[in-house]
Amino acid sequence: MKYFVSRSIYTFNSGMEHSQANRTLLFNASGDQARYVTRDYNRLWVRDAERVNLNSTNVLNMYDFFQGTSAVERVQLPVREFKQLALNEYQLVEHGADYSTVDHAGRQLARINIMPGTVGLVGDIEYYDRFETVVSRENFDWRGFKSSIDYFHPDGSLGVRRFLNLAGEVVLENTYMNVEGQLQPTMWKLVNYHGKNYRFDTEDQLFLFFLNEVTQQTTDNVVVSDHRELDYVIADVENATSKWVALHGSHVDQGGTPFAAYSIALQIRAQDFDGIIVPTQEQQLELKEQFPELNVQVAPDVAISPELINSKPVWLRDRIAGRIIFSGRLEADKRPMEALKAFFKVLEQFPDASLEFRGYTNDQNMLNEMKNLVEQRGVQAQVIFGNYLTDNEIQSFYNRAQVIVNTSVSEAAGMNLIEAMAHGVPVVSFDTKYGLHSLIEKDKNGYIVTNGDYAQMARRIQKILSDDVLWTQLSQGAYAKAQEYRFDEVYQKWHAILK
Amino acid sequence: MIFFINAQMPEKKSGIEHAQLKRLKLFNKMHREARIVLRDWSPETHRLTALAGIDDEHVISMFDYYQQATHVENKIVTPPDLDLGVENLKFSSDFDHQRYLAETIDGQLVARINVDIKDDHVLSTELFDGFGNLYRVDHYDSRGFISLSQWYTPDNQIGTEEWKTPEGRVAIEAFTRKNAQGEMKQSAWKLTTQAGKVYQFDTIEELTKHFFDDLNNDFWSETQPNIYILDRDHLGDWALLNMEKPAYRVIHLHNSHATDAQNPMHSTLNQHYEFALKSMDRYDAFISATKKQTQDVRARFQPKTHLFTIPVGIVPEQLLNSKRVAVKERQFGKIVAFARIAWEKHLDDLVRAVALVHQVVPEVTLDLYGYADGSNNYEARRLVEEVIEANQLEDVVKLKGYTTDIDKVENNAMMFGLTSRMEGFNLAVMEGIAHGLISFSYDVNYGPNEIVEDGVNGKVVPYGDYEALAQAMIKVLKDPQLAQKYSTGAYDSAKRYSDENVWHAWEELLQDAENCWPDKLKAMPEYRGEVRK
Known part of the structure; x- marks a missing residue:
């Protein structure tokens, strides 16, 4: 069994989760059983997994495992059919789409929050006391069962979270107490796990226990650590025939110094792993130079589905003329502002061109700044700041585009560029790390321009937009390049490493 | 079903518990189903009820009821049985605190295990996290399961309390929060039933009401009402008035309804009963243990609710039929008193009387049986001891402590002394007359001046007049014929409290409950038109 291990699957995933999800699909599609293993508690993970085409047969969450709910089918639990409400005693009062309350003699005793993204399904229920403070909260899983109960300290901070099995029995307790005056989780206690209790001081102690338990149940275990925070846990996993670290980005800062988070895998615990897997030869060479003793292998972190x-x-006539796209988080390391500047230049020759951003942001200031610039320019109708798209929604985003730009400080391999190419979208990219020179071939599928030179980027875009024959050539070249990332090709590379 | 409602059945029982136990025995004997209902939680409920001779079939504790723990096999849990979730613990005994300490090899405290040193069974465990914080205390039921878990706050106070089924499902929770003044208060109760329904309550009184309703449903019958006898008012006087469905609800007065029992018409009401007395006609009935109290209550409140006089004491048939001991076979001059040595029992007055008797009849002796009450640093005992010392009665008056060997003591003694300030009945003097003891009592409400009949089974003297009490004793001690007459009168007068007579009093109440039931049912919308004749 292959285990690809990281923290979670999110509503908004980064390249790391996408890569891991892709690889999980790739292996299972190739008849090689693999599981996407997650540590963090997320009662909506099934919904999030489905958005990246995964499901409970190929994802294994630690909490789910101990709750015995790994393979539970989803049932809808509408508030109006919520059996635990004693409606002969209490009145259920709806307050818009987000919540209802449980009222008694005109007083709100409890509040039922609707499951995010659903109409009227139970998400959680908060119980009030006579001082109207929340004393406990029952959290429901996306699949319609009561998953955990939170209890709060008198000041309202989380005191204990208890995880339940389907029968409602407590299987795991997570307490929050003070350590040197700071409230923090201080204990995870497995209750009656195969007849025994186990106390842990940290979540990662529990996670190691979990990984060792899970790997007991399967043979020929190959464990890949995908998240740098978990390398030190996986270094201690016992029942593995081999253990690997997969990198999903540059391991060095702009000055070339390795990031501290990578030191576990590259130095401190390097001897506990069989090797490092990177997506590009460029990064492999860099690593070999810095750490000659490391076994560094190369395998793509993206695979294009059959x-x-x-x-x-998709031919030119079916695309939006002048549509330029940017895919990725709208954050400083992706430099979306540079893309915007290049776009403004493009407008000088193609006043009807448009730019579509797709990606989430945690940097609201930068987003506002960009929106202000767009407004000053008076081109609000031509610049789209779109929401994060799920895997299913992203097809049309690519298929209506004429050019994709890449302004990132660095990319592990330009996963989004490869995906764009698979949709026949030519690329114009700054010259950064890693692997762009082997991906982007001048005049064949796109152009690499000097890092930071948005004017040069704009000129290349203008050239592509102005020459339909060139565009068609580049688009054909992009489709052709994507062939290198076919499942069978990529699987062979991974298989050769992981065996 | 008939419910006798109390808080608990403690080892040191007051008159209320004794009254309930005797009553239950009588109901059992008469094949009439009844249950002791205990409202308050204790880890020892079943040890204590068993000790009191009540089997699990006849007791319903509210917490047990919701914890699905009314019938649980006894299991002994000892420290080695505990699974604290940490490997390689070492246990050390800390006998000064009656506990064990469980520590890791590095000496980190994982748990304090409090035990009953008699047999090492676990009473509670104080659990610590890996950072030395006490986060929870688990209390074990005497039958060997965790009944109550108390979760602690970072500043070491009890936060959430939860009561669990023997299988570990949380049934009842209580929460503590700061109120607007910043004081920690119990702020909510939450009940999750076996069927998974959730109920929320502000107070334990609201939960009690819910419990009464559940009992009413469980034992519902169209032919007769469930009868709730509330023996401790504060537990359910509000709840009984607010039940969802009809029942026959009875307040049992176990003490004087007035703070000054000698002024029953006008003195301030006894606070315990004030609410019920002010809402009197909303209950179905009131019980007093004496005719005198019933009369006084009727005179003062003129209620429409029904009043019943039912003695709380019952003299067992076996005792009534046992061989009588003649006065001359008894120890001459031996006076006994059975009472807690407490302020309201006023035993220092009894000693004063004995001091006067002793001057005339040197053979007189007094044995005081009962626990000393600790209030005001054992004030009552100190007062008694002062009178003993002042009159040099060290050889005459003895403080004997508590005894259960009543037959032996009372078959040997000659007289019984009673100087209480107020009473609700006084089981002790009833037992005294049943053993043929000649009783001497102040004229005090309620019980002493009814159980003791002046000139029949002893003498009743004016309240507080210990000289008169002494004179009455001297008269009897000097007149063997009179003594035998009173003793015989005592034996005879005990028949008032025979099973048969007390049961007859109960039957009147049970009949009243049955009589009013059709009308109550008819008044229920749910039963409109469906009531059987």
């Missing part, structure tokens, strides 16, 4: 590979090309 459905996409076999789909018909």
Whole structure:
């Protein structure tokens, strides 16, 4: 069994989760059983997993495992059919789409929050005391069962979270107490796990226990650590025939110094792993130079599904003329502002061109600044700041584009560029790390311009937009390049490493 | 079903518990189903009820009821049985605190295990996290399961309390929060039933009401009402008035309704009963243990609710039929008193009387049986001891402590002394007359001046007049014929409290409950038109 291990699957995933999800699909599609293993508690993980085409047969969450709910089918639990409400005693009062309250003689005793993104399904229920403070909260899983109960300290901070099995029995307790005056989680206690109790001081102690338990149940275990925070846990896993660290980005800062988070895998615990897997030869060479004793292997962190590979090309006539796209988080390291500047230049020759951003942001200031610039320019109708798209929604985003730009400080391999190419979108990219020179071939599928030179980027875009023959050539070249990332090709590379 | 409602059945029982136990025995004997209902939680409920001779079939504790723990096999849990979730613990005994300490090899405290040193069974465990914080205390039921878990706050106070089923499902929770003044208060109760329904309550009184309703449903019958006898008022006087469905609800007065029992018409009401007395006609009935109190209550409140006089004491048939001991076979001059040595029992007055008797009849002796009450640093005992010392009665008056060997003591003694300031009945003097003891009592409400009949089974003298009490004793001690007459009168007068007579009093109440039931049912919308004749 292959275990690809990281913290979570999120509503908004970064390249790391996408890469891991892709690899999980790739292995299972190739008849090689693999599981995406997550540590963090997320009662909506099934919904999030489905958005990256995963499900409970190929994802294994630690909390789920101990709750015995790994393979539970979803049932909808509408508030109006919520059996635990004693409606002969209490009145259920709806307050818009987000919540209802449980009232008694005109007083609100409890509040039922609707499950995010659903109509009227139970998400959680908060119980009030006579001082109207919240004393406990029952959290429901996306699949419609009561998953955990939170109890609060008198000041309102979380005191204990207890995880339940389907029968409602407590299987795991997580307490929050003070350590040197600071409230923090201080204990995870497994209750009656195969007849015994186990107390842990940290979540990662529990996680190691979990990984050792899980790997007991399977053979020929190959464990890949995908998240740098978990390398030190996986270094201690016992029942593995081999253990690997997969990198999903540059391991060095702009000055070339390795990031501290990578030191576990590259130095401190390097001897506990069989090797490091990177997506590009460029990064491999860099690592070998810095750490000659390391076993560094190369395998792509993206694979293009057979459905996409076999789909018909989208010709120029079916795309939006002048549509430029940017895919990725709208945060400083992606430099979306540079893309915007290049776009403004493009506008000088193509006043009808448009730019579509897709990605989430935690940097609201930068987003506002960009929106202000767009407004000053008076081109609000031509710049789209779109929400994060799920895997299912992203097809049309690519298929209506004419050019994709990349302004990132660095990329592990330009996963989004490869995906764009798989949809026949030519690339114009700054010259950064890693692997862009082997991915982007001048005049064949795109152009690399001097890092930071947005004017040069704009000129390349203008050239592509102005020459339909060139565009068609580049688009064909992009489709062709994506062939290198076919499932069978990528699987062979991974298989050769992981065996 | 008939419910006798109390808080608990403690080892040191007051008159209320004794009254309930005797009553239960009588109901059992008469094949009439009844249950002792205990409202308050204790880890020892079943040890204590068993000790009191009540089997699990006849007791319903509210917490047990919701914890699905009314019938649980006894299991002994000892420290080695505990699974604290940490490997390689070492246990050391800390006998000064009656506990064990469980520590890791590095000496980190994982748990304090409090035990009953008699047999090492676990009473509670204080659990610590890996950072030395006490986060929870688990209390074990005497039958060997965790009944109550108390979760601690970072500043070491009890936060959430939860009561669990023997299988570990949380049934009842209580929460503590700061109120607007910043004081920690119990702020909510939450009940999760076996079927998974959730109920929320502000106070334990509201939970009690819910419990009464559940009992009413469980034992519902169209032919007769469930009868709730509330023996401790504060537990359910409000709840009984607010039940969802009809029942026959009875307040049992176990003490004087007035703070000054000698002024029953006008003195301030006894606070315990004030609410019920002010809402009197909303209950179905009131019980007093004496005719005199019933009369006084009727005179003062003129209620429409029904009043019943039912003695709380019952003299067992076996005792009534046992061989009588003649006065001349008894120890001459031996006076006994059975009472807690407490302020309201006023035993220092009894000693004063004995001091006067002793001057005339040197053979007189007094044995005081009962626990000393600790209030005001054992004030009552100190007062008694002062009178003993002042009159040099060290050889005459003895403080004997508590005894259960009543037959032996009372078959040997000659007289019984009673100088209480107020009473609700006084089981002790009833037992005294049943053993043929000649009784001497102040004229005090309620019980002493009814159980003791002046000139029949002893003498009743004016309240506080210990000289008169002494004179009455001297008269009897000097007149063997009179003594035998009173003793015989005592034996005879005990028949008032025979099973048969007390049961007859109960039957009147049970009949009243049955009589009013059709009308109550008819008044219920749910039963409109469906009531059987």
